[in-house]
Amino acid sequence: MAMDARDIERLIKEALPDARVEIRDLAGDGDHYAATVISTAFKGKTRVQQHQMVYAALKGNMGGVLHALALTTGSPDN
Secondary structure, X not given: OOOOHHHHHHHHHHHOOOXXXXXXXXXXXXXXXXXXXXOHHHOXXXXXXXXXXXXXXXXXXXXXXXXXXXXXXXXXXX
């Protein structure tokens, strides 16, 4: 079962309300996405910490209904 890009965006924005989120379906299968997430919540955080925050926002869907998500993250001032 695939995950819709709108659901990914909604989950991220629930956890990071100020986030600018861009989702791209890489393979057209609903399982392989790339996401760019820009949020002030990432300020002072390492890339690993930023990615962990996004994965946490996805509430356990990574590796299940969402097979792959390539992330680009940053704060507005990066």
